[in-house]
Amino acid sequence: MSFATRWLGRPREHWAELGSTNDRAMAWARAGAPHGALVTADAQTAGRGRLGRAWASESGEDLYVSAILRPAPGKAIGALGLAVGVGLREGLARWLPAAQLKWPNDVLVDGRKLGGILCEARWVGTSPEVVVGFGVNVGRALFPGPLAQSATSLRRELEAATPSREEVLAQLLPALERALDAFFAGGFAAIRGRYEPHCALVGRAVLVDMSNGAGPKEQATALGLADDGALLVAPADGGPPRRVESGDVWLAP
Ligand code: BTN
Numbered sequence: 001m002s003f004a005t006r007w008l009g010r011p012r013e014h015w016a017e018l019g020s021t022n023d024r025a026m027a028w029a030r031a032g033a034p035h036g037a038l039v040t041a042d043a044q045t046a047g048r049g050r051l052g053r054a055w056a057s058e059s060g061e062d063l064y065v066s067a068i069l070r071p072a073p074g075k076a077i078g079a080l081g082l083a084v085g086v087g088l089r090e091g092l093a094r095w096l097p098a099a100q101l102k103w104p105n106d107v108l109v110d111g112r113k114l115g116g117i118l119c120e121a122r123w124v125g126t127s128p129e130v131v132v133g134f135g136v137n138v139g140r141a142l143f144p145g146p147l148a149q150s151a152t153s154l155r156r157e158l159e160a161a162t163p164s165r166e167e168v169l170a171q172l173l174p175a176l177e178r179a180l181d182a183f184f185a186g187g188f189a190a191i192r193g194r195y196e197p198h199c200a201l202v203g204r205a206v207l208v209d210m211s212n213g214a215g216p217k218e219q220a221t222a223l224g225l226a227d228d229g230a231l232l233v234a235p236a237d238g239g240p241p242r243r244v245e246s247g248d249v250w251l252a253p
Helices: 023-030 080-092 167-186 192-198
Strands: 012-018 039-045 063-069 100-102 106-109 112-124 127-136 205-209 220-224 231-235 243-246 248-251
Touching: 012 023, 023 039, 023 063, 023 112, 023 127, 063 167, 080 100, 080 106, 080 112, 080 127, 080 167, 080 192, 080 205, 100 192
Parallel strands: 012 039
Antiparallel strands: 039 063, 063 127, 100 106, 106 112, 112 127, 205 220, 205 248, 220 231, 231 243
16 A cells, blocks of 8 residues: 655555564664664564563554654754554544543553554764664554553544544654654654643543662642643642653553
Protein backbone atom coordinates (compact mmCIF):
# COMPACT_ATOMS: atom_id res chain seq x y z
CA MET A 1 0.00 0.00 0.00
CA SER A 2 1.26 3.53 -0.66
CA PHE A 3 0.54 6.14 1.97
CA ALA A 4 -0.71 9.73 1.64
CA THR A 5 2.56 11.06 3.06
CA ARG A 6 5.42 13.12 1.67
CA TRP A 7 8.30 11.27 3.32
CA LEU A 8 7.08 8.87 6.01
CA GLY A 9 6.67 5.23 5.07
CA ARG A 10 9.03 5.03 2.13
CA PRO A 11 10.72 2.65 1.64
CA ARG A 12 8.86 0.06 3.67
CA GLU A 13 9.79 -3.46 4.73
CA HIS A 14 7.08 -5.80 5.98
CA TRP A 15 7.92 -9.01 7.83
CA ALA A 16 5.68 -11.90 8.92
CA GLU A 17 7.70 -12.17 12.15
CA LEU A 18 10.59 -10.31 13.72
CA GLY A 19 12.20 -10.21 17.13
CA SER A 20 11.51 -6.48 17.38
CA THR A 21 10.73 -4.02 14.59
CA ASN A 22 12.87 -1.49 16.50
CA ASP A 23 15.89 -3.81 16.29
CA ARG A 24 15.38 -4.40 12.59
CA ALA A 25 14.92 -0.66 11.98
CA MET A 26 18.09 0.14 13.95
CA ALA A 27 20.06 -2.37 11.87
CA TRP A 28 18.56 -0.98 8.65
CA ALA A 29 19.42 2.56 9.77
CA ARG A 30 23.04 1.52 10.35
CA ALA A 31 23.05 0.10 6.84
CA GLY A 32 21.94 3.52 5.50
CA ALA A 33 18.12 3.47 5.36
CA PRO A 34 16.78 6.99 4.74
CA HIS A 35 14.68 9.34 6.91
CA GLY A 36 11.13 8.00 6.81
CA ALA A 37 11.93 4.34 6.16
CA LEU A 38 9.43 2.04 7.84
CA VAL A 39 9.49 -1.49 9.25
CA THR A 40 6.28 -3.36 10.04
CA ALA A 41 5.66 -6.91 11.20
CA ASP A 42 2.67 -9.18 11.73
CA ALA A 43 4.19 -10.45 14.97
CA GLN A 44 7.23 -9.91 17.18
CA THR A 45 8.89 -12.56 19.32
CA ALA A 46 10.76 -10.05 21.53
CA GLY A 47 8.69 -6.85 21.38
CA ARG A 48 10.02 -4.25 23.82
CA GLY A 49 8.34 -1.50 25.77
CA ARG A 50 9.70 1.37 27.83
CA LEU A 51 11.71 0.81 30.99
CA GLY A 52 12.69 -2.72 29.98
CA ARG A 53 9.13 -4.03 29.81
CA ALA A 54 7.96 -6.59 27.25
CA TRP A 55 5.36 -5.69 24.61
CA ALA A 56 3.07 -8.65 23.93
CA SER A 57 3.23 -9.00 20.17
CA GLU A 58 2.26 -12.51 19.22
CA SER A 59 -1.23 -11.89 17.98
CA GLY A 60 -0.80 -11.20 14.26
CA GLU A 61 -3.81 -8.90 14.68
CA ASP A 62 -2.19 -5.68 15.87
CA LEU A 63 0.20 -3.06 14.49
CA TYR A 64 3.94 -3.23 15.20
CA VAL A 65 5.70 -0.38 13.45
CA SER A 66 9.11 1.31 13.57
CA ALA A 67 10.14 4.40 11.61
CA ILE A 68 13.68 5.60 11.01
CA LEU A 69 14.13 9.33 11.53
CA ARG A 70 17.19 11.43 10.82
CA PRO A 71 16.58 14.78 12.54
CA ALA A 72 18.87 17.66 11.59
CA PRO A 73 22.02 17.88 13.77
CA GLY A 74 21.55 20.13 16.78
CA LYS A 75 17.78 19.67 17.04
CA ALA A 76 16.51 18.86 20.54
CA ILE A 77 14.83 15.48 20.25
CA GLY A 78 14.06 14.69 23.89
CA ALA A 79 10.33 15.20 23.31
CA LEU A 80 10.17 13.29 20.03
CA GLY A 81 8.09 10.52 21.60
CA LEU A 82 5.50 13.10 22.67
CA ALA A 83 5.25 14.27 19.06
CA VAL A 84 4.67 10.68 17.97
CA GLY A 85 1.88 10.47 20.56
CA VAL A 86 0.27 13.61 19.13
CA GLY A 87 0.34 12.10 15.64
CA LEU A 88 -1.05 8.74 16.75
CA ARG A 89 -3.87 10.31 18.75
CA GLU A 90 -4.84 12.59 15.88
CA GLY A 91 -4.73 9.68 13.44
CA LEU A 92 -6.86 7.52 15.70
CA ALA A 93 -9.41 10.29 16.32
CA ARG A 94 -11.38 9.21 13.27
CA TRP A 95 -12.36 6.06 15.19
CA LEU A 96 -11.65 7.05 18.77
CA PRO A 97 -12.13 10.79 19.27
CA ALA A 98 -11.88 10.38 23.05
CA ALA A 99 -8.48 8.65 22.97
CA GLN A 100 -6.02 10.26 25.39
CA LEU A 101 -2.29 10.45 25.92
CA LYS A 102 -0.71 9.35 29.18
CA TRP A 103 2.59 11.16 29.58
CA PRO A 104 4.97 10.32 28.25
CA ASN A 105 4.18 7.76 25.61
CA ASP A 106 0.94 5.81 26.06
CA VAL A 107 -2.30 6.05 24.11
CA LEU A 108 -5.30 5.30 26.31
CA VAL A 109 -9.01 4.80 25.82
CA ASP A 110 -11.06 5.10 28.98
CA GLY A 111 -7.92 4.49 31.03
CA ARG A 112 -6.96 1.31 29.15
CA LYS A 113 -3.85 1.11 27.03
CA LEU A 114 -4.43 1.00 23.27
CA GLY A 115 -0.91 1.80 22.15
CA GLY A 116 2.62 2.56 23.27
CA ILE A 117 5.68 4.28 21.85
CA LEU A 118 9.35 3.40 22.22
CA CYS A 119 11.98 5.83 20.88
CA GLU A 120 15.60 4.73 20.64
CA ALA A 121 18.50 6.78 19.29
CA ARG A 122 22.20 6.65 18.64
CA TRP A 123 24.50 9.41 17.54
CA VAL A 124 26.55 9.26 14.38
CA GLY A 125 28.94 12.16 14.99
CA THR A 126 26.55 15.03 15.75
CA SER A 127 23.65 13.51 13.81
CA PRO A 128 21.00 11.58 15.70
CA GLU A 129 19.78 8.35 14.13
CA VAL A 130 16.40 7.64 15.69
CA VAL A 131 14.01 4.74 15.61
CA VAL A 132 10.48 5.46 16.79
CA GLY A 133 8.53 2.28 17.39
CA PHE A 134 4.87 2.06 18.17
CA GLY A 135 2.41 -0.68 18.81
CA VAL A 136 -1.34 -0.21 18.42
CA ASN A 137 -3.80 -2.91 19.44
CA VAL A 138 -6.13 -3.25 16.48
CA GLY A 139 -7.83 -6.61 16.16
CA ARG A 140 -7.17 -8.39 19.42
CA ALA A 141 -10.32 -9.23 21.36
CA LEU A 142 -8.71 -11.10 24.27
CA PHE A 143 -5.74 -10.08 26.38
CA PRO A 144 -4.04 -12.49 28.77
CA GLY A 145 -3.64 -12.03 32.55
CA PRO A 146 -3.59 -8.49 33.95
CA LEU A 147 -3.74 -7.05 30.42
CA ALA A 148 -7.40 -8.14 30.35
CA GLN A 149 -8.11 -5.16 32.65
CA SER A 150 -5.44 -2.70 31.56
CA ALA A 151 -5.34 -3.04 27.75
CA THR A 152 -7.79 -2.48 24.95
CA SER A 153 -7.97 -2.57 21.16
CA LEU A 154 -9.88 -0.89 18.37
CA ARG A 155 -11.88 -4.08 18.11
CA ARG A 156 -12.91 -3.89 21.76
CA GLU A 157 -13.75 -0.20 21.59
CA LEU A 158 -15.68 -0.01 18.31
CA GLU A 159 -19.24 -1.04 17.78
CA ALA A 160 -18.73 -0.76 14.01
CA ALA A 161 -16.51 -3.22 12.14
CA THR A 162 -12.84 -3.07 13.10
CA PRO A 163 -10.70 -1.45 10.38
CA SER A 164 -7.86 -3.55 8.98
CA ARG A 165 -4.32 -2.95 10.23
CA GLU A 166 -3.36 -1.45 6.85
CA GLU A 167 -6.33 0.94 7.02
CA VAL A 168 -5.26 2.04 10.48
CA LEU A 169 -1.65 2.47 9.37
CA ALA A 170 -2.77 4.50 6.35
CA GLN A 171 -4.66 6.82 8.71
CA LEU A 172 -1.86 7.06 11.27
CA LEU A 173 1.11 7.80 9.02
CA PRO A 174 -0.09 11.12 7.51
CA ALA A 175 -1.13 12.36 10.97
CA LEU A 176 2.23 11.26 12.36
CA GLU A 177 4.08 13.00 9.53
CA ARG A 178 2.20 16.27 10.22
CA ALA A 179 3.00 16.10 13.93
CA LEU A 180 6.68 15.32 13.25
CA ASP A 181 6.99 18.12 10.69
CA ALA A 182 5.59 20.58 13.24
CA PHE A 183 7.92 19.19 15.94
CA PHE A 184 11.03 19.35 13.77
CA ALA A 185 10.17 22.94 12.75
CA GLY A 186 9.24 24.34 16.16
CA GLY A 187 10.06 21.80 18.88
CA PHE A 188 7.54 20.51 21.39
CA ALA A 189 6.36 24.10 22.05
CA ALA A 190 4.80 24.06 18.56
CA ILE A 191 2.59 21.07 19.41
CA ARG A 192 2.13 21.43 23.16
CA GLY A 193 -1.41 22.68 22.52
CA ARG A 194 -2.14 19.45 20.62
CA TYR A 195 -0.89 17.27 23.49
CA GLU A 196 -1.93 18.94 26.72
CA PRO A 197 -5.74 19.04 26.20
CA HIS A 198 -5.67 15.29 25.52
CA CYS A 199 -3.33 14.35 28.35
CA ALA A 200 -5.04 11.91 30.72
CA LEU A 201 -2.93 13.14 33.67
CA VAL A 202 -3.36 16.92 33.62
CA GLY A 203 -5.42 18.15 36.56
CA ARG A 204 -5.40 14.72 38.18
CA ALA A 205 -3.79 13.25 41.29
CA VAL A 206 -0.80 11.15 40.22
CA LEU A 207 1.94 8.95 41.61
CA VAL A 208 5.38 9.77 40.26
CA ASP A 209 8.37 7.46 40.10
CA MET A 210 11.48 9.38 39.17
CA SER A 211 13.85 6.61 40.20
CA ASN A 212 13.00 3.87 37.67
CA GLY A 213 11.53 1.73 40.40
CA ALA A 214 14.38 2.22 42.89
CA GLY A 215 12.55 4.53 45.28
CA PRO A 216 9.06 5.22 46.66
CA LYS A 217 6.39 6.77 44.46
CA GLU A 218 5.60 10.40 45.23
CA GLN A 219 2.08 11.82 45.34
CA ALA A 220 1.42 14.94 43.30
CA THR A 221 -1.06 16.71 41.05
CA ALA A 222 -0.18 16.97 37.34
CA LEU A 223 -0.30 20.62 36.30
CA GLY A 224 0.58 20.51 32.60
CA LEU A 225 3.52 20.24 30.25
CA ALA A 226 6.51 22.52 29.84
CA ASP A 227 7.61 23.75 26.40
CA ASP A 228 10.34 21.10 26.38
CA GLY A 229 7.90 18.27 27.15
CA ALA A 230 8.60 17.82 30.87
CA LEU A 231 5.55 17.03 33.00
CA LEU A 232 4.96 19.70 35.65
CA VAL A 233 3.64 18.43 38.95
CA ALA A 234 2.68 20.00 42.27
CA PRO A 235 3.90 17.69 45.07
CA ALA A 236 1.19 16.69 47.55
CA ASP A 237 3.46 17.74 50.45
CA GLY A 238 3.07 21.36 49.35
CA GLY A 239 6.58 21.86 47.94
CA PRO A 240 7.23 23.96 44.82
CA PRO A 241 6.16 22.60 41.38
CA ARG A 242 8.60 20.11 39.95
CA ARG A 243 9.57 18.95 36.49
CA VAL A 244 9.33 15.24 35.67
CA GLU A 245 11.64 14.54 32.74
CA SER A 246 11.76 10.74 32.74
CA GLY A 247 10.49 7.77 34.69
CA ASP A 248 6.87 6.79 35.07
CA VAL A 249 3.64 8.37 36.26
CA TRP A 250 0.33 6.75 37.21
CA LEU A 251 -3.10 8.08 38.00
CA ALA A 252 -3.51 7.83 41.76
CA PRO A 253 -6.03 5.11 42.66
C1 BTN B 1 5.54 1.01 25.81
O1 BTN B 1 4.34 1.25 25.96
O2 BTN B 1 6.26 0.73 26.77
C2 BTN B 1 6.12 1.09 24.44
C3 BTN B 1 5.71 -0.06 23.57
C4 BTN B 1 6.30 0.00 22.18
C5 BTN B 1 6.00 -1.24 21.39
C6 BTN B 1 6.42 -1.10 19.96
S1 BTN B 1 5.79 -2.41 18.95
C7 BTN B 1 6.81 -1.90 17.64
C8 BTN B 1 8.15 -1.52 18.24
N1 BTN B 1 9.01 -2.67 18.39
C9 BTN B 1 9.27 -2.94 19.67
O3 BTN B 1 9.97 -3.89 20.08
N2 BTN B 1 8.65 -2.06 20.47
C10 BTN B 1 7.93 -1.07 19.69
